[in-house]
Amino acid sequence: MPQRAxxxxxxxxxxxAAAIALHRRGWRVQVLERAPRFTEIGAxxxxxxxxxxxxxxxxxxAPVRALGxxxxxxxxxxxxxxxxxxxxxxxxVRRFGHPLVVLHRAELLRALTEALPPECLRPGSExxxxxxxxxxxxVQHDEGECRADLVIGADGLHSAVRQDLWPDAPGPRYAxxxxxxxxxxxxxxxxxxxxxxxxxxERFGYTAxxxxxxxxxxxxxxxxxxxxxxxxxxxxxxxxxxxPEPIPALLAAVPADxxxxxxxxxxxxxxxxxxxxxxxxxxxxxxxxxxxxxxxCQALEDAVTLAACLDTTSDVTAALRSYDRLRRPxxxxxxxxxxxxxxxxxxxxPPAVFLRDLAARLTPERATLRSMAPVLGWTPxxxxxxxxxxxxxxx
Numbered sequence: 544m545p546q547r548a549x550x551x552x553x554x555x556x557x558x559x560a561a562a563i564a565l566h567r568r569g570w571r572v573q574v575l576e577r578a579p580r581f582t583e584i585g586a587x588x589x590x591x592x593x594x595x596x597x598x599x600x601x602x603x604x605a606p607v608r609a610l611g612x613x614x615x616x617x618x619x620x621x622x623x624x625x626x627x628x629x630x631x632x633x634x635x636v637r638r639f640g641h642p643l644v645v646l647h648r649a650e651l652l653r654a655l656t657e658a659l660p661p662e663c664l665r666p667g668s669e670x671x672x673x674x675x676x677x678x679x680x681x682v683q684h685d686e687g688e689c690r691a692d693l694v695i696g697a698d699g700l701h702s703a704v705r706q707d708l709w710p711d712a713p714g715p716r717y718a719x720x721x722x723x724x725x726x727x728x729x730x731x732x733x734x735x736x737x738x739x740x741x742x743x744x745e746r747f748g749y750t751a752x753x754x755x756x757x758x759x760x761x762x763x764x765x766x767x768x769x770x771x772x773x774x775x776x777x778x779x780x781x782x783x784x785x786x787p788e789p790i791p792a793l794l795a796a797v798p799a800d801x802x803x804x805x806x807x808x809x810x811x812x813x814x815x816x817x818x819x820x821x822x823x824x825x826x827x828x829x830x831x832x833x834x835x836x837x838x839x840c841q842a843l844e845d846a847v848t849l850a851a852c853l854d855t856t857s858d859v860t861a862a863l864r865s866y867d868r869l870r871r872p873x874x875x876x877x878x879x880x881x882x883x884x885x886x887x888x889x890x891x892x893p894p895a896v897f898l899r900d901l902a903a904r905l906t907p908e909r910a911t912l913r914s915m916a917p918v919l920g921w922t923p924x925x926x927x928x929x930x931x932x933x934x935x936x937x938x
Contacts, residue, residue: 546571547859550682550691552670552704554581556648557825557842558697559655563601564850566659570693574659575684577669577698581656585648586724586803587750587758592641593921594840600847600923604641607654611646612751617737619903624740624787627903628911638912639919645737645750645758647726651839670698672707673821680820693859694821695849697842700808702827708818715808717767718832718882720744720889722760723779724803727796729755734789741900744891747783747790759793760833764889767806775802807832809882812875817863822849828870831878834885837918841874844921851924869924877918 549565551558554576566572574581590598590611598604618629632642656664672683673694680691696704700715734757737750744764749757761783771778776799784791810830816823825842852865890896 547692548572548690549693549695550575550680550689551695551697552673552682553696553698553702553825553827554578554656554664554666555583555697555699555825555842556651556655556839557846558695559652559659560597560601560843560846561695561697561824561849562663563603563655563658564846565693565853566663567601568850568854572659572663573689574664575668575670575682575689576664576666579667581652581664581666583648583652584803586726586760587645587752588648588651588839589750589836590644590646590651591836591840592635592639592643592919594843595641595644596921596926597840597843597847597923600926601658603654603658607646607651608644610650610654610753611644612753613642613644614737614750615735617643617750618739620738620740620787621900622740622742622786627741627900628906628908629736630908630911634908634912635919638916645752647752647758648839670703673704675819692820693853693863695824696821696827697824699826700810700830702823704821705813705823705827708821709813709823712813713811715810715830718807718809718885720762720764720885721767721769721804721806722762722833723775724758724760724805725779725797725801726752727757727759727793728798730757730792730796731755733757734793739888740786740790741888741896741903742786743893743896744889745782746888747786749789749793757793757796759797762807762885762889764891771804774799775804776800807885809878812878813871815867816871817867820859820863822863822866824849829874829878831874831881832885833881834888835877835881835918837877837881841877844923845870845874847923854925873921880918 548571551562551574554574562572562574595604616631619627668684670684680694682689733755739748747761749759816828824845849866852862
């Protein structure tokens with residue numbers, strides 16, 4: 544049987560994971576990335592138990608975990624710094640088999656690129672179209688064209704593959720708030736726990752990275768395209784400089800030129816993630832807000848699920864239909880849940896904020912973790928089901 548060929552459009556986390564999964568199954572894979580290098584300019588990334596389970600099927604969970612920091616505990620605080628909720632990593636591990644690991648996005652991308660032969664990686668290749676000429680798929684890019692038995696569109700929120708083959712699909716929509724992301728310099732005494740602080744139409748969160756650094760993020764409800772009157776670092780100081788410690792100390796440890804800001808967008812639900820032998824994956828298929836920390840986690844799930852579906856049949860079209868049935872309902876449900884959490888976190892009307900904070904304070908940790916089971920308890924196709932601890936069990 545001739546070796547099957549796959550072209551992955553987009554060299555981000557999901558695209559690289561899909562390429563690794565297919566390469567290890569004997570596919571001839573190439574990853575076309577429009578940027579001149581395979582790199583990430585982002586800040587931190589959270590890998591929840593479901594993502595680590597996906598990485599484990601690629602043989603990468605242990606090396607990736609070694610690059611990150613395990614969050615010992617996290618929770619939510621109110622604008623005065625009072626604790627509203629708290630979750631310990633030990634309980635997360637007991638229930639779902641893995642902790643929450645936080646690392647720099649660039650470190651994760653480096654681990655993924657190093658898991659592929661260099662000849663699979665083609666940076667500086669911007670895709671302009673995909674067509675089926677009756678003999679196979681033809682991917683057009685700025686250096687010419689290539690042929691493939693399978694094309695994976697993993698090219699992000701503004702996916703060229705989606706725009707080409709799903710021309711009638713609605714485009715990304717603004718979530719209603721903007722976000723800042725940043726990494727501090729190493730701290731002599733970093734906070735012992737991560738936390739998200741909820742204000743009125745604003746939030747600020749932080750969690751540990753290796754080496755004493757902290758990954759921080761903030762959100763504010765603003766019209767899309769709003770421009771800060773000064774630098775983004777100065778804007779953060781203006782908005783959050785008087786918030787409870789350790790927030791002012793963390794902002795003081797952030798280099799003034801190291802703040803990233805992006806308006807947050809989400810993708811309206813698509814009726815299908817596949818067109819013939821073309822599949823969408825990650826943000827190209829289901830871009831979601833970051834409130835659950837599940838964007839990259841869901842892309843990793845996509846990648847290993849797609850490869851597992853292709854294992855079941857030589858008919859690529861049939862395999863992709865199975866992929867769509869497995870992934871579309873799940874990812875769209877996670878996206879809706881993330882949007883709801885974001886709406887709650889961004890509440891600004893004082894009575895609503897009071898009720899939100901009261902509800903968070905009265906909700907037991909076990910109830911919070913139990914509600915997360917549908918997201919964090921995911922098991923890769925074909926793998927033994929992961930037992931999930933119940934509230935009645937003892938550690």
